[in-house]
Amino acid sequence: xxxxxxxxxxxxxxxxxxxxxxxxxxxADPTRRRILVRLANSGEGPVTELARPxxxxxxxxxxxxxxxxxxxxxxxxxxxxxxxxxxRPAGFQQARDWIAQxxxxxDFSFDALDELLKEEKEGRRKDEVRR
Numbered sequence: 001x002x003x004x005x006x007x008x009x010x011x012x013x014x015x016x017x018x019x020x021x022x023x024x025x026x027x028a029d030p031t032r033r034r035i036l037v038r039l040a041n042s043g044e045g046p047v048t049e050l051a052r053p054x055x056x057x058x059x060x061x062x063x064x065x066x067x068x069x070x071x072x073x074x075x076x077x078x079x080x081x082x083x084x085x086x087x088r089p090a091g092f093q094q095a096r097d098w099i100a101q102x103x104x105x106x107d108f109s110f111d112a113l114d115e116l117l118k119e120e121k122e123g124r125r126k127d128e129v130r131r
Contacts, residue, residue, distance in 0.1 A: 016094060019071075019072065019094055020094050020095055020098050022070060022071040023071045023073065023091065023092065023094065025067070026067050026068050026071035026073055027073075027095075029067075031054060031056065034054070035050060035054075035061075035064060035065070036068070036073065036074075038050060038053075039074065039085060043086060044084050044085065045084065046082045046083065046084055047061065047062065047065065047082075047085060048082075050085055065085060071091065072088060072090075072091035073088055073091040073092065074086065074087055074088055074091075075087075075088045
């Protein structure tokens with residue numbers, strides 16, 4: 001009976017890792033990052049307007065948008081034939097949480113190193129005073 005909660009937890013962890021990987025993969029491309037910046041500054045907009053400043057084809061922009069959509073970083077809705085795109089801020093939360101966990105670990109490691117260096121320095125001073 002305890003195997004089911006363990007399996008659910010494992011599945012949740014694997015799915016979270018897949019989502020985080022998808023977010024970082026989507027953010028790895030500079031064109032996709034620029035698309036997100038444009039959307040963050042302008043709010044919602046049609047694909048054609050969003051594609052205007054980029055020196056790539058409309059199909060290439062559509063492929064970038066699909067990657068962002070699969071990573072759950074944007075939402076798409078249709079108004080007739082026009083596809084409207086907007087940033088989905090909640091899509092960034094798991095990546096933020098993941099980064100925060102590592103940052104906390106790094107802070108702890110740096111604090112521990114700082115404390116160790118202080119202790120070592122104080123130990124040297126005591127040895128110098130004894131001599």
